[in-house]
Amino acid sequence: MSEEILINVTPVETRVALVENGMLQEAYVERTSRKGIVGNIFKGKVARVLPGMEAAFVDIGLERAAFIHASDVLPVNGDDNGEPSDGPRTVPDIRTLLREGQSLVVQVTKDPIGTKGARLTTQLSIPSRYLVFMPGVHHVGISQRIEDEDERTRLKKTLETAIGEQEHCAGGFIIRTAAEGVSDADILADMAYLQRLNQSIIDRIEHVRAPAIVYQDLPLFIRTIRDLIRPQTEKVRIDSRESHQKVMEFVREFVSEFESKVEYYPGERPIFDLYSVEDEIQKALSRKVQLKSGGYVIIDQTEAMTTIDINTGAFVGHRNLEETIFKTNLEAARAISRQLRLRNLGGIIIIDFIDMDDPEHQRQVHRMLEKMLERDHAKTKITGVSELGLVEMTRKRTTESLGQILCEPCPICDGRGFLKTGETVCYEVFREILRVNRAYEAESYLVMASQKVVDRLLDEEADNVADLETFIGKSIRFQVEPFYSQEQYDVVLL
Structure with a gap:
């Protein structure tokens, strides 16, 4: 490749x-x-503690206060030694961890997205090329993507030996995928660099007043x-x-x-x-993704989740319906994995493959999706095909999607993706005239609306307008406002 x-x-x-x-x-x-501010480290000030949500808002100098959950706050009593735990982790009362006005060193794990502020943690991590340094943690981890057991053992032993030779090591390390095959000397050089960087961060924390940034990612x-x-x-x-x-x-x-x-x-x-x-970037902003076979995929991103629907479209196949569906789903699985990466879609993702009766076909499509997602840099988790024929998955979201960065909600439809028809707006105008006529005295009415709505009122709805004039006993005039959207209108009393 x-x-x-x-x-x-x-x-x-x-x-x-x-x-x-x-x-x-x-x-x-x-x-x-x-x-983006993901990875940046701040010295913040706790603005508000929320016991009902087991969380707190922290002022880190941004327009909106950032959010930290109790599970992301390291205990202040030192009971947690940073070792990974196999059992369920109990979340302590946020009031035992934080108080309003307290200074707090935090790192951003998620950018502000939409109306939500940045997400924070006190469990700091400082990345370099081959390693991630974690102050206050006392273990060495290794990327699961390094599969060779001999290589895993070599890398871990190199790092553990170097840590053991130091009188005091201020933290632990995670060995990144990029470290595979790298010499011991390069690993140790990375380790020394991270420790120097950590010391400079500690020095800055001591000398700045909250809220302030103490480390900014590259x-x-x-x-x-x-x-x-x-x-x-x-x-x-x-x-x-x-x-x-x-x-x-x-x-x-x-x-x-x-x-x-x-x-x-x-x-x-x-x-x-x-x-x-x-x-390709322009295509990635569209809902519809065309497949080479003639089928297509529809991707809808919402606040709660992203939904993906697959259709055969113009692809009619050659043998039978089941084979046509299978080939479309296989092609869609490859396209979806690419679109998730390209659009940087995160959170909960629901994929509605075309229903397959053959369990072997379901297995192969699911395996294809898993195989393609292995190349994704973001962490993903995927379930099997549900009883409703849906595949549920999650993809770690730390920054805004491509669409959220490049686009904004449509001011005309307010992000709905749909406009009221001209007919619907005309009937709203009729109801508004009746309401105003009951509440106020006027000799006549002027309706200001878009060209399409006025044209319809004067043409298809002309009989209804005449009946309304007879009913209220007053004349109604119309005026085109070229800057009005299709849904905008005003009824003026004359």
């Missing part, structure tokens, strides 16, 4: 495209005016190198000379083995025109 990373940097925003086999798989956008174009570049990555192309220089400094210091893969792109053709990235 060939893989390329394209980085488009402008003064107002940075965009990153992950392309696999010539097809866009993931897109990231960071705007200068509205940067900008998107450097995070991309830290988190996305892998041995199978063929090229990383950057269209900004200044950003390319900064990336090269980072690469030489932390991932020198990838130095030859990073290049400056000076081409006249915009970098996102390569592999039709711009077109």
Whole structure:
């Protein structure tokens, strides 16, 4: 599998495209005016404790107060030694953990999304290329994606030996997937870097007053190198000379083995025109995803969950209905896994595959979805096919989806996706005239509305207008307001 990373940097925003086999798989956008804050560490102040929700609001200097649940607050009595627990964890009373006005060092785990403030934790984690450092924790973990047992043992032993040789280690580590096959020297260099960084954070915490930021994660174009570049990555192309220089400094210091893969792109053709990235981003904002066979997938993102529906569309198959449905569902499973990554959809996701009678077909479609999701950088959890024929899954959500970053709710339909018909608005106008006529005295009425509504009132509804005039004994005039939406109207007393 060939893989390329394209980085488009402008003064107002940075965009990153992950392309696999010539097809866009993931897109990231960071705007200068509205940067994501996931991973940032703040010294905040507890603004309000909510015993009924076992949570608290914390002022970290943002427009909206951030939210922290009791389960995300490390106990202040030191009983928790940071070791992973197999049993269910009891959530203590939030009032025993926090009080209003208290200073608190927290890290953002979720960006503010919609009307919700940022989500916080006191369980800090500081990532680098190969490791994640966790202050106050006393164990070494390892990514489940590293499957080779010998390699897992080697990496864990290297780190545990280095920790044992230190008089005092201020925290534990998680070994990231990128560490697979990396030399002991590089792992230890990463470890030393993280400990130096942690000490600088501690020093800053002691000298700033809440609310204040004490650690800010790397900008998107450097995070991309830290988190996305892998041995199978063929090229990383950057269209900004200044950003390319900064990336090269980072690469030489932390991932020198990838130095030859990073290049400056000076081409006249915009970098996102390569592999039709711009077109694919535009398609990712649509509800409908067309499948090559002729079938299609409908994706609807709501506040509570994302629902995905599959239809055969124009695909009629060749053998029988069951085979047609099976092939459509298989193709949809591949397309859905890509769309989840590309659109960065998170939370609860419900997939309504076309009903399959054959249990073997259900198993193969489910396995295909699982296999494709293995390439997802976000953590996913998937259930089997339910009695209703639905597949339920979750995908970890830490930042806004692509649609939430690039779009806003339609001011005309208020995000519903539908408008009242001209007929419906006309009948609302009739009811409003009757209501106003009962409440006020007027010689006549003027209805101001959109062109489509006025045209209908003067044409298809002309008889009904005449009957209404006779009933109330007053004349009704109409005026087109070109800036009114289809649902807007006013009844003016004359």
